[in-house]
Amino acid sequence: MAVDPRRTALGLGRFGLGARPGDLVRAEPIEEVLRREILSGLVPLPGGPDLSAAATLLSALQAEEQSRKLARAASPDAPMPEGPPAPPIQERIYQAEVAARLGLARDAPVGFVERLVWFWANHFTVSVVRGAQLRVSAGAFEREAIRPHVLGRFRDLLLAAATHPAMLIYLDNVASVGPNSPAGQRQRKGLNENLGRELLELHTLGVDGGYTQADVTALARILTGWSVLRDGHAEGLPGATAFRRGAHEPGPVTLLGRTYLDIGPEQLRLALDDLATHPATARHVAFRLARHFVADDPPPALVARLTRTFLDQDGDLSRLALALIEAPEAWDPVQRKIRSPQEFLTATLRGLALAPDPRMVTGGLAALGQPYWSAPAPNGYPDDAGTWASPEGMRARLDLAARTGQLAAGTDPMALAEAVLGPLATDETRTALRRAESRPQGVALVLMAPEFQRR
Structure with missing residues (x-):
């Protein structure tokens, strides 16, 4: 060719x-370059602080700062250190994550896989606007929940994103307790439906995907118990995901007409698997992918082709990316x-x-x-x-x-x-x-x- x-x-x-300078002078068609990037299966990983270390470091430095405040209060005449204060630890971690992402973007030969990472990170948004905990973990969310799965299967990406500590914090699932669970009876706390709602409306079926408020509540019940460790122990370090059985709503739950038994963390995995393969999810993902890469109002034929690929290939995102670049509609010469x-x-x-x-x-x-x-x-x-x-x-x-x-x-x-x-x-x-x-x-x-x- x-x-x-x-x-x-x-x-x-x-x-x-x-x-970049020199990139337009190529000896092979750009389609082959893009295809090879996808089929390689390689998703570059940036160097950066990992989530558990970041959470642990944040806790340690907060305790250190508290100790300094106490020492200053006890010795008001002690000399203050010279020079400007160091940036807060959350800002240092955020800037390190930004630098790591920039390095990948600068060095990528083409950057199609990197663009896919950006697309999926935006699809499963977590945002630093919610405070310090997200400022130290948003970059790690992209690195840990998104990157490993952008050329894998959607079900794995969905599970990783939904249960990552950053998502559990961002959409308040850490504050959601089954009303009939031991913790709910003891603390008189209840459901927080934010994560359940966004999983249906944004991440899978789409706003017109056929779910009801009852389904939002059902998924919120399934999600109870999924939280973040506050203290380190045998299950993991502070900041790690944990399933707290004592906060999980007991009993079976019916979601979109299917009943999921109360079998601990597997209840959520089974529910997300079914959401990941739902035809409405295929249409929603296909539309958003076509809109992102091709046109604000994407060609219906392209959306239909991507939807079929998603369903036929069991949510294989590498096959979906290939279908995108192989579609004639994706190469419309009009920008x-x-x-x-x-x-x-x-x-x-x-x-x-x-x-x-x-x-x-x-x-x-x-x-x-x-x-x-x-x-x-x-x-x-x-x-x-x-x-x-x-x-x-x-x-x-x-x-x-x-x-x-x-x-x-x-x-x-x-x-x-x-x-x-x-x-x-x-x-x-x-x-x-x-x-x-x-x-x-x-x-x-x-x-x-x-x-x-x-x-």
Whole structure:
């Protein structure tokens, strides 16, 4: 198969993280590159603090800080340490996770699998906006619950995400107690339905998936007892997932017409297995995947093809990814999707071969409205052009492009356009670059070109 330079440029933007210098000159079709990345089964793992260590360290340092406060109170005349105070431990862990994610994005040859990680992490959102516990564990959630399963089966991804400590904390399952359980009778506590509701509405069936409020309550009952260890003992370290039998609602539960016996933690696993293979789940996942990669209003034929693949392949996500890149609708030459802020900033760093500074990136994404793991609600960051292409959003992008142009003042704008856009660059963009008053302005024009903003 002959190599089509325009298709290569399109594929690197639509399915990857953006072209780096030299990436548009390839000896094999981009479809084969993407297919090989999927079939390799390799999902890069970033270096970063693991969850249990982070939770333990947080507890230790909080205790250390409390000891220092007590010592200062006992010795008010003791000299204070010189220099600025160290950032809080949760901020240091968050920045370490950001740096690890940036390193993978910078070094990925194409980045299709990395994009899948981002997609699924947003599908199963946990957010640092809920406080310090999430700030130290959101990155670990992506590393531990999402990455190992993005090329595996959806049922395994669903179980890992639903029972990860970060999800149990984020959607308040740690506060959910079976009303008729020993703990519920003793403490007079009850159900929290947040996780049960979002598992049905967002993670599996979808809002129109045919479930009722009774099903939400039923799944919440099944989820009781799934919590997080507060103290280390034989079951694990602080911060680890634990099933607390004494807080679990006793008795069988009927969910979507099927009854699940009270057999401990297996009750949840069986219920999630059935949700993972439900036809409504297949349709919901297929639609969201097609919307993310291809168009805000995805072609019905593409959604139908992905739905069939999901069902026929028992939720095999590698087969689903292959079906996506093999679908003719996915290669529409019109760039219908606007890059999200994270995609835009990553493509900028890759195209200019800039070494990312985690704090600079964090500040830039905050200005653009999409900091890492910081979605305002459980439905994740929006995935439509209307959100990201607002007047305020585009002004923020223009400011970032201008600042980046100053950082890359030695870059030839025409060479940059050839490197990151190639045949996608329009005559209008090339004319604007020739008229640029300076190299920094020219770089900013490349970054703000419609061909670069869209994928």
